[in-house]
Amino acid sequence: MRRFSRLAALMLACAALGNAPPPSPAELFGNLFIAVQERRIFDDNKTFADAIPQKPPAEIMTDYRAAPPVDDKALRSFVLERFTVPGVNDSGKAGLRAHIRNLWPQLVRQPAPVIPGESRIALPGPYVVPGGRFREIYYWDSYFTMLGLAADGEHALVESMLDDFTSLIERFGHIPNGTRTYYVSRSQPPFFALMLDISKEPDAAVQARRLQALRSEYAFWMAGSACAGRQRACLRVVRMPDGSLLNRYWDNRDSPRDESFAEDRASANAASGRPSGQIYRDLRAAAESGWDFSSRWLADGRTLPTIRTTEVVPVDLNALLWAMERRIARGCGEAGDASCSQDFAHRADRRKRAMDRFLWQAGEGRYADWLLAEGQPSATLSAATLYPLFVGMASRQQADAVAELTRAKLLAPGGLRTTLTRTGQQWDAPNGWAPLQWIAVSGLDRNGHGGLARTIAMRWTATVERTYEGTGKMLEKYDVEESLPGGGGEYPLQDGFGWTNGVASALLDRYPSLERAAP
Structure with missing residues (x-):
């Protein structure tokens, strides 16, 4: 310690004489600097190196x-x-939960008229955006945002967003990927049915309107049923080898995405022997999946030009559609429509049987995506295997097997891995995502694996809190191997961030002891 003090004094003296450059932070703050950097008090070592002392360095070192x-x-x-x-x-001195509550108003947007020629789609009520480059409402993000809003007592905002989504279904027949004109040709993972279960709306007329909207959304996803009888797949519907119907992701357009035009053109140019329209549709379908992009959709498991999303029957999508069928059956029953209730209950039963036959892999203890061209399950293990547990369709034996595999393969030091493959795509290792943590925690907990659920929640919230304390930010994704900000994908890491805030609040509401005291 004395060596650093003498060196700092010497450097200051030389600087005063104009004989040497000013001392660096390492020279000024000696063992304090070493401790802060080596113990990674801030995630980026440049953070403390750029810090501005609020009192003379000598006084700070005396205090230390x-x-x-x-x-x-x-x-x-x-x-x-x-x-x-x-x-x-100073907001970093607040606890994480308090910080999130302070963030909600910053992410709320009010209705505003659309200027002719702009791409934004107007909504009737206030809503929450994810943040960063995502300046509009997004479909599946909003479910996880709503979980946090409800946990934080923002029920009016939850109801407003449900009304917004109802209005989108009434206008377009489905909920678009996001509220931009260039998103209307596709949707996103269908969480509207589960959003309805967050609602506290007592008005029967509002409930009836939302149920009708849910039935319209179901019709959108099943619109290819008739033509799927004449071919293997049509639109979002796939006829399996035994004649049963399951679903896939799709997009009604086969051109480059407006929001990623140059990137899509580059991917198509890099693909050999495939029509560019096919590449574009598969890229768009991956965007509909929400997992844009992931080894789940890549024929070679690694490179984007081999994308084949429309050739995959995804386990997560079909689990959500099973939940939608069950929710419609329940809603119809509550409304006194026994025929509708029975019809959708039967649809859910048929879907479950098909999923158990084609997507459940008993020998591996997991649910897997189905590859249409190969006629076999995908070898890619992903966190999507937990969706059937989340929606409540897995048997106890299936849930136990998935829990064992999750602990052995998907559990990482900082939370739940997305996949085991490192491709440079953002929905692959080493990244973890807030929605998948919630899916896993909720699914495991409801199926008798509360200990593993709590472990995932504890590791994830610790990752989020550590990054927040180091950067003051809530991020879109995280590296769960190193408990650091995430990477990969076709755009820079975003902060804000709607679904990270929502899941963090919901997890801390479920497990209050996990929140660390404010520093």
């Missing part, structure tokens, strides 16, 4: 020597009390 911080939390508090740290402001 007089009472050295005993642990990382105390060290971080010591630094924040004496430095202005870039990217970390």
Whole structure:
């Protein structure tokens, strides 16, 4: 320690004489600097190197020597009390849950008229956007955002968003990927049925309107049923080898996406021997899946030009459609429409039988996507295997097997892995995503695996809190191998962030002891 003090004094003296450059932070703050950097109090070492002292360095070092911080939390508090740290402001001193509550108003958007020629689609009520480059409402993001809004008492905003989605179905026949004109040709994972279960709306007329909207959305997903009888697949419907119907992701257009035009053209140009329209539709279908992009959709498991999303029968989509069928059956029953209730209950039963036959892989203890061209299950293990547990369609034996595989393969130090494959795509290892953590935690907990569910929740919230404390931000995705900000994909890492906030609040509401005290 004395060596650093003498060196700092010497450097300051030389600087005053104009004989040397000014001392660096490492030279000025010696063992304090080493402790902060080596113990990674901030995720990026450049953060503390760029910090601005709020009092003379000598006084800060006197304070440090007089009472050295005993642990990382105390060290971080010591630094924040004496430095202005870039990217970390006073809000970082609040607990995570309080920080999220303060973020909601920043992510709320009010209805506004559309200017002629702009791509935005107007909505009737207030809504929450994810944040960053995502300046509009997104379909499946919003379910996870709503979980947090409900946990934080923002029930009026939840109901407003449900009314917004109802209006979109009434206008377009489905909920678009997002509220931009270029998103209307596709949807996203169908969570509207599950959103209805978050609602506290008592008005029977509102409930009836929403149920009708849900039935319209179901018709959108099943619109290819008639022509699927004459061919293997039509639109979003697939006829399996035994004649049963399951679903796939699709897009009604086969051109480059407006929002990723150059990237899609590059992918099509890199593909050999395939029509560009086919590439574009598969890219668009992957965007409908929400997993854009992932090894799940890649024929070679690694490179984007081999994408074949429309040739995959996804387990998560079909689990959600089973939940939709069950929710319609329940809604019709509550409304006194026994015929409708029975019809949709039978549809759900048929879907479950088909999924058990084709998607459940008993020998491996997992649910798998089905590859149409090969006529066999995909070898790619992904967190989508937990969706049947989440919606409640797995048997106890199936749930036990999936839980065992999840613990052995998908559980990482910082939460749940998305897949086991590193491709550079964002929906692959080492990334973890808030929605998949919630799917896993809820699905495992409801199927008798509360210990594993809590472990995933604990590891994920610790990752989110650590990154928040280091950066002051809530991020779109995280590296669950290293408990760091996530990477990969076709755009920079985004902060905000709607579904991360929502899942964090919902998990901390479920497990209050997981929230660390404010630093």
